[in-house]
Amino acid sequence: MAEPARLCVTNQKGGVGKTTVAINLAGALNDRGRDVLFVDLDPQGNATEGLGLLEAYDAEPPTLLDALVDPDDVPREEIVYEHEEMDVVASNVDMNAAASTLAAEADAELRLDRLLTRLESESKSGTHDYDFVVVDCPPHLGAVTDNGLVAAQNLIIPALAEPTSKRSLELLFDYVGALEMDHDVDIEPRALVANRIENTNAADEMLEWFEDALPETPIYRVRKRVAFQRAFAAGNSIFAVEEENDMRDVFASMAATLDERLTKREVSA
Numbered sequence: 001m002a003e004p005a006r007l008c009v010t011n012q013k014g015g016v017g018k019t020t021v022a023i024n025l026a027g028a029l030n031d032r033g034r035d036v037l038f039v040d041l042d043p044q045g046n047a048t049e050g051l052g053l054l055e056a057y058d059a060e061p062p063t064l065l066d067a068l069v070d071p072d073d074v075p076r077e078e079i080v081y082e083h084e085e086m087d088v089v090a091s092n093v094d095m096n097a098a099a100s101t102l103a104a105e106a107d108a109e110l111r112l113d114r115l116l117t118r119l120e121s122e123s124k125s126g127t128h129d130y131d132f133v134v135v136d137c138p139p140h141l142g143a144v145t146d147n148g149l150v151a152a153q154n155l156i157i158p159a160l161a162e163p164t165s166k167r168s169l170e171l172l173f174d175y176v177g178a179l180e181m182d183h184d185v186d187i188e189p190r191a192l193v194a195n196r197i198e199n200t201n202a203a204d205e206m207l208e209w210f211e212d213a214l215p216e217t218p219i220y221r222v223r224k225r226v227a228f229q230r231a232f233a234a235g236n237s238i239f240a241v242e243e244e245n246d247m248r249d250v251f252a253s254m255a256a257t258l259d260e261r262l263t264k265r266e267v268s269a
């Protein structure tokens with residue numbers, strides 16, 4: 001089987017919708033019959049909470065941090081949790097020490113890549129053969145985000161449709177460009193998600209800016225909907241709750257395009 005497509009949901013600005021987009025994109029991929037491994041790299045563990053796995057966040061070591069330090073040694077049962085829509089590599093309170101711990105290690109940026117390669121290969125001999133890995137990044141640049149970017153070179157970029165996003169995207173692209181040179185990798189934006197759109201007129205101008213800045217990248221418009229918070233509180237994506245939501249179509253279309261461009265598989269389930 002082909003390797004899974006790895007997606008990195010990133011933007012160093014906080015509160016723009018990384019976690020919301022990551023969970024609901026993973027839910028949309030699962031809804032089209034794909035097997036998803038979700039990775040919560042954020043030391044705050046918001047996605048871990050929003051997938052109903054708070055006990056994992058407070059679990060005793062070994063945790064994700066130990067697995068990043070020793071990618072070959074921590075048993076998968078210690079870090080991979082089951083969720084009805086996906087498998088989840090949960091964050092943990094110990095991840096707050098990740099940046100300083102990794103700073104002392106050689107090849108610190110390559111740890112998640114090694115861990116994922118191992119988890120993907122183990123899962124082939126088991127019941128799961130992942131089609132996608134979705135990585136939710138912390139709201140800052142540094143060693144932890146570097147691990148996400150190097151491991152999952154397909155970027156999903158949530159951004160608010162407001163002027164502050166110009167600078168955060170410019171910073172992100174400069175940063176990614178430097179990382180590509182340092183590690184000789186090719187990191188590609190695959191989707192820009194204009195998130196929490198309320199007033200379409202004010203958003204239109206920013207959407208034009210996004211189109212000019214990323215002419216090759218599909219842009220998705222996600223409107224402000226309290227249903228995202230309700231699904232988060234219920235521990236699921238919007239695809240697993242009994243509630244109509246007009247944003248399902250947006251996530252379904254993002255999932256379909258990523259599937260078409262990054263995997264060439266028939267949907268089996």
Ligand SMILES: Nc1ncnc2c1ncn2[C@@H]1O[C@H](COP(=O)(O)OP(=O)(O)O)[C@@H](O)[C@H]1O
Pocket residue numbers: 013014015016017018019020021046139195196197222223224225226228229232
């Ligand atoms: N489209 C949306 N509609 C309504 N609320 C949203 C939307 N996107 C995000 N939010 C809310 O905004 C807050 C920040 O979103 P979050 O996904 O946690 O951002 P990040 O991961 O980038 O910090 C959360 O409370 C989330 O529920």
Ligand SMILES: [Mg+2]
Pocket residue numbers: 018019020042046047137
């Ligand atoms: Mg987040």
